[in-house]
Amino acid sequence: MLRLSLDLLANGLIYGCFYALMAVGLAMIFGVLKIVNFAHGEFFMIGAYTYVLVALNFSVSPWLALPCAAIGGAALGWIVERLLMRPLYAGYASWGFMKDEYAVVVTFGLSLLLVNLVDKVVGPYSYKGPALIETSRFALGPVMLTGQKAIATVVAVFIMIALALFLKKSVWGKQIQAVAQNRLGASLAGIDATRTTSLIFAISGMLAALSGALLAPLVNPSPDVGSFPAIKSYVIVVLGGMGSVWGAMIAALIVGVSEAFFSVYGSYDYRDAFGLAILVLVLLLRPQGLLGQKGRDV
Amino acid sequence: MKLRQLATGLACVGATLALPPAFAADPILIGASITQSPPGSVVQGTQVKDGMEILKDMVNAKGGVLGRQIKVLYEDNQGIPEKGRAATEKLISKDKVVALAGGHQSSVCLAEIEVAHRYKVPYVNTNCWSDDVRKRGYPEVFNTSPYNTLVSSSMATTLATMGVKRVVAFAENTDYGIGQAKLTGELLKQKAPNIEYKYETLDRASKDFTAAILPLRANPPDVIVMSMLPPAAYIVMNQVYEQGLAPSSKTILYDGGGLADYPDFWQNVKEGGKYLLSFALYHPAMPQTQLAKDIAAEYKKRTGSDVNRLVLQAADSLHLVIEGIKQAKSTEPDKVGAAMRTMKFESLRGVSNFSTQQGYSFQQWLDIPFVNYELTAEKQPVGQTVLIQAPGQKFDPAKIVRPK
Numbered sequence: 001m002l003r004l005s006l007d008l009l010a011n012g013l014i015y016g017c018f019y020a021l022m023a024v025g026l027a028m029i030f031g032v033l034k035i036v037n038f039a040h041g042e043f044f045m046i047g048a049y050t051y052v053l054v055a056l057n058f059s060v061s062p063w064l065a066l067p068c069a070a071i072g073g074a075a076l077g078w079i080v081e082r083l084l085m086r087p088l089y090a091g092y093a094s095w096g097f098m099k100d101e102y103a104v105v106v107t108f109g110l111s112l113l114l115v116n117l118v119d120k121v122v123g124p125y126s127y128k129g130p131a132l133i134e135t136s137r138f139a140l141g142p143v144m145l146t147g148q149k150a151i152a153t154v155v156a157v158f159i160m161i162a163l164a165l166f167l168k169k170s171v172w173g174k175q176i177q178a179v180a181q182n183r184l185g186a187s188l189a190g191i192d193a194t195r196t197t198s199l200i201f202a203i204s205g206m207l208a209a210l211s212g213a214l215l216a217p218l219v220n221p222s223p224d225v226g227s228f229p230a231i232k233s234y235v236i237v238v239l240g241g242m243g244s245v246w247g248a249m250i251a252a253l254i255v256g257v258s259e260a261f262f263s264v265y266g267s268y269d270y271r272d273a274f275g276l277a278i279l280v281l282v283l284l285l286r287p288q289g290l291l292g293q294k295g296r297d298v
Numbered sequence: 299m300k301l302r303q304l305a306t307g308l309a310c311v312g313a314t315l316a317l318p319p320a321f322a323a324d325p326i327l328i329g330a331s332i333t334q335s336p337p338g339s340v341v342q343g344t345q346v347k348d349g350m351e352i353l354k355d356m357v358n359a360k361g362g363v364l365g366r367q368i369k370v371l372y373e374d375n376q377g378i379p380e381k382g383r384a385a386t387e388k389l390i391s392k393d394k395v396v397a398l399a400g401g402h403q404s405s406v407c408l409a410e411i412e413v414a415h416r417y418k419v420p421y422v423n424t425n426c427w428s429d430d431v432r433k434r435g436y437p438e439v440f441n442t443s444p445y446n447t448l449v450s451s452s453m454a455t456t457l458a459t460m461g462v463k464r465v466v467a468f469a470e471n472t473d474y475g476i477g478q479a480k481l482t483g484e485l486l487k488q489k490a491p492n493i494e495y496k497y498e499t500l501d502r503a504s505k506d507f508t509a510a511i512l513p514l515r516a517n518p519p520d521v522i523v524m525s526m527l528p529p530a531a532y533i534v535m536n537q538v539y540e541q542g543l544a545p546s547s548k549t550i551l552y553d554g555g556g557l558a559d560y561p562d563f564w565q566n567v568k569e570g571g572k573y574l575l576s577f578a579l580y581h582p583a584m585p586q587t588q589l590a591k592d593i594a595a596e597y598k599k600r601t602g603s604d605v606n607r608l609v610l611q612a613a614d615s616l617h618l619v620i621e622g623i624k625q626a627k628s629t630e631p632d633k634v635g636a637a638m639r640t641m642k643f644e645s646l647r648g649v650s651n652f653s654t655q656q657g658y659s660f661q662q663w664l665d666i667p668f669v670n671y672e673l674t675a676e677k678q679p680v681g682q683t684v685l686i687q688a689p690g691q692k693f694d695p696a697k698i699v700r701p702k
Contacts, residue, residue, distance in 0.1 A: 003515075003516065004512060004513060004515070004516060007508075007512045007515070008509070008512060011508050011509075011512070015506060115335075115336055116335050116336075119335055119336060119340060124336075124340030124341050124343075124344055125341055125561065125562035125565075126528065126529040126532065126562060126566055127562070127565060127566070128532070128536070128565060128566045128567070128568065136539075136540070136569065137539075137540050137541075137542060144515070144540070144541050144542050146540045149540075215505075218505075218533075218536070219505040219506075219533060220529050220532050220533055220536070220566050222336070222529045223336050223340075224336035224337050224503075225505065227337075227503065228503060228504060228505050229505075259509075260508070260509055263509030263510070264509055264512065264513055268498065268509060268510055269499060271509065272501070272504075
């Protein structure tokens with residue numbers, strides 16, 4: 001039982017790190033625009049496919065394919081913001097008129113478009129991505145790991161630390177925080193809010209794409225691979241506190257570990273429902289989430 | 299004079315317009331509701347379409363049927379029963395197809411046969427394995443597809459012959475997966491009551507199955523049975539391999555869904571696919587008709603891949619409809635159906651005889667040939683696998699190769 005619990009803890013933390021990469025991007029978008037991006041799972045999918053196709057078709061090292069996936073995700077995020085999201089704050093929707101409905105329809109439509117586009121252009125077959133390291137499996141004490149899981153977790157943690165430092169220490173990071181707190185106030189202070197929003201979407205796309213690329217050797221990407229991490233991300237973002245990056249990171253680890261344990265010691269059939277049950281409890285007892293702030297209308 | 303000339307001209311024009319237009323004979327329309335976009339199995343839908351297109355082209359090249367070309371109309375059901383129902387409704391009521399073929403996902407088939415039954419249009423079940431499709435007893439439904447009782451019965455016999463003590467099955471949460479896993483357990487209990495058997499239902503949309511796999515590490519079973527389809531099946535195989543569970547000297551992985559047949563099998567499982575024991579409905583060692591060999595050659599030419607059982611099953615189901623039209627000498631659905639019910643049909647894989655017994659065997663081709671083989675090397679073509687049970691022979695467990 002101890003060995004099984006250690007296995008579950010390790011597995012839960014590993015997948016929690018990948019979920020965190022996904023969820024942080026979503027949290028950042030919500031923090032600034034107060035909308036949910038329903039195409040976020042497809043950023044994950046695009047990142048996974050970019051990684052696999054660059055590595056396989058151009059015979060490049062997976063370590064080179066990884067930044068290609070990041071660039072692809074960032075570019076997609078920037079394009080989505082520029083072409084689809086800008087009306088939210090630069091057009092009629094910026095007056096608050098049907099802003100949420102606009103976001104839902106546009107991002108949901110984008111999600112369907114991307115899934116079917118990849119299905120038709122790349123094909124329906126799934127592709128196991130090349131591993132970053134060739135070690136297929138090894139034992140770390142009582143826990144069995146693969147080289148890919150171990151190295152991908154290290155990379156994911158490194159990216160999250162880098163992101164935290166970027167948000168806290170860099171000029172751009174402070175601008176992002178300012179726009180998230182008060183868009184109008186940030187503009188009055190001389191911050192280009194539109195460019196900052198573009199940066200946020202690019203970072204969000206990059207993080208989701210990196211998550212997809214790191215998981216590509218483990219989940220065998222197919223056109224609809226983005227749906228499972230997307231659903232987890234929505235739960236994690238609400239649990240962590242809408243708009244809170246640190247909250248999303250902590251919530252991701254909690255969800256990863258608790259689902260792993262509940263699946264075995266509770267019921268495997270209801271493990272997805274367990275995550276949603278946690279969500280409901282949090283919304284009832286602490287609606288602002290773990291680290292979110294209570295909002296107020298002025 | 300001028301008036302007379304004008305009148306003559308107008309009369310000529312009117313006569314020309316009144317003549318019926320001359321055009322080539324209309325093609326015979328056959329409907330196919332298949333999965334062409336997610337969330338259903340697009341891989342299966344693609345192979346079904348490939349098989350039907352190849353046979354259609356071959357038949358049309360020889361002049362078609364009853365002097366008319368065959369045209370297959372495809373509708374995308376996305377693997378969703380409601381969409382399958384709508385697609386079938388459209389094919390029958392709007393497109394006026396003679397018959398339907400191509401159904402390849404049990405949940406969708408179960409919805410579509412209701413529509414075919416209501417309109418009394420023949421429906422050839424290409425690849426829906428669930429016994430429930432047959433149990434409904436609809437005279438319009440013809441089953442050239444494998445069926446769960448066949449597969450489960452064979453797998454239960456195999457497991458009993460292997461002399462194992464403990465078996466765990468992973469079943470996807472569909473009519474096919476749960477149906478097969480449940481039935482395998484029931485039949486195994488009859489054949490070898492001392493074998494401990496249980497099955498775990500896995501969500502085919504999930505990407506992480508370690509929570510179901512990890513508890514087995516403490517007490518590995520002798521056999522892990524897979525009643526799952528790609529891509530979830532590939533992930534399970536990889537994760538079972540990563541955890542060091544199977545394949546091993548203790549635990550064999552046994553597939554009941556024909557995974558090794560899929561063109562993307564090796565690119566997704568790599569070393570995790572070695573030593574996979576597979577119940578299979580196609581092997582080059584099986585007797586094949588000349589038509590089957592021609593289809594195999596054409597498939598290789600068009601796609602670069604070796605033919606597999608799903609491509610042949612798809613061609614077979616269209617072949618049955620075409621033979622039914624020939625026998626009936628008509629394209630009226632009820633006459634075609636009546637001919638299909640009584641005619642002798644030589645399929646691509648052998649002479650088929652549709653049973654008339656109610657239950658899982660109703661209008662089912664019962665004696666579908668099968669083999670059991672084992673993959674012993676990475677990227678191994680099916681033709682080079684180790685035949686543990688040749689066509690018509692008994693399963694020989696001594697031939698099983700285990701990793702050291």
